Amino acid sequence: MTPDISMVGYLFGNRWGAWCYNLFHHQGAALLVIITGWHFSLPTLLLVGIILLGHSAMDRALGYSLKYSSGFHDTHLGRIGKPNR
Numbered sequence: 001m002t003p004d005i006s007m008v009g010y011l012f013g014n015r016w017g018a019w020c021y022n023l024f025h026h027q028g029a030a031l032l033v034i035i036t037g038w039h040f041s042l043p044t045l046l047l048v049g050i051i052l053l054g055h056s057a058m059d060r061a062l063g064y065s066l067k068y069s070s071g072f073h074d075t076h077l078g079r080i081g082k083p084n085r
Helices: 005-012 014-025 027-039 043-061
Strands: 071-075
Touching (some): 014 043, 014 071, 027 043
């Protein structure tokens, strides 16, 4: 298991965090990495693409979707986490 390196963007604020998170969790980006790895016969890149695709699919299944720059809890599928009091 590896850490989710896309979360590093949140060290620089919500805007950068959302941008980095969305880039790494966009399934189209994962497919582009897979196709590139396959086309150029680069098995490591192909594996990275497969891991990205699986990771993003698992996150979506668990309700963690693409983020808005207003905060980590605001996603395109709705708000996640505990409600604010």
